[in-house]
């Protein structure tokens with residue numbers, strides 16, 4: 053089985069502070085981490101490898117320093133790593149990012165493509181489904197359990213108020229959430245392997261994507277304005293049984309003529 057895991061390097065949002073004057077994010081000096089949901093995707097791929105045997109390839113699209121995230125994935129147990137990087141990708145929105153990653157994944161042998169549900173910086177949850185669309189793959193998002201039965205997978209997909217049991221044929225794409233598993237730590241022997249392991253570098257000319265679909269040119273999203281939402285007040289905490297709390301909330305909303 054060949055499993056490709058999409059890994060995004062993101063700023064550790066626990067460390068991001070807001071500039072009190074400009075109201076913008078202070079990114080300088082903020083450490084980068086593997087996006088948390090992507091760690092669950094890596095863990096699931098490694099667990100499937102432990103159970104059924106698999107080759108796990110991690111792939112990221114990003115600047116050269118994103119190689120660190122790939123090395124960490126190798127130290128967790130991934131077999132191969134690919135960094136897709138080119139100035140032509142600058143300004144990519146989620147559509148261009150999905151198409152670029154899909155173009156790279158298309159060059160690989162894969163049975164399962166895994167991504168995190170959502171990146172903690174961009175937060176759109178669009179890239180996994182976008183890759184599946186570009187590759188023409190069936191997909192299941194919000195995956196919280198995977199069982200392999202030959203060429204089909206039995207998946208438990210989390211819903212807001214329960215779960216759904218689904219069966220899907222490989223090749224397919226899955227997006228991972230944190231309840232899927234507990235990501236393993238890097239292992240000492242793999243840390244040494246990660247040092248020596250060469251990461252494959254691909255640029256725009258190595259992947260089969262229409263140049264018009266790359267970077268800013270291939271990005272229909274236009275950001276008109278960004279701002280930090282003002283905190284209006286401390287709020288009021290009401291600790292009551294759910295039914296009584298709902299009645300209090302209702303009366304407060306009526307009092308303010310919201311309903």
Ligand SMILES: Cc1cc2nc3c(=O)[nH]c(=O)nc-3n(C[C@H](O)[C@H](O)[C@H](O)COP(=O)(O)OP(=O)(O)OC[C@H]3O[C@@H](n4cnc5c(N)ncnc54)[C@H](O)[C@@H]3O)c2cc1C
Pocket residue numbers: 058059060061087089090111112113114141142143144145146147149150153166167168169170171172173174175176177178179180271273274275
């Ligand atoms: C107009 C515009 C311009 C932008 N310009 C830039 C820019 O110049 N440089 C820049 O860095 N960002 C840029 N961005 C942000 C960039 O589009 C997003 O960070 C990126 O598309 C991923 O979206 P997301 O963070 O919402 O990921 P989500 O869709 O929330 O991510 C879901 C999952 O997809 C996978 N994934 C997402 N991104 C990657 C990746 N890069 N590599 C591997 N796997 C991935 C991960 O598994 C992740 O968990 C721009 C965005 C817009 C709207």
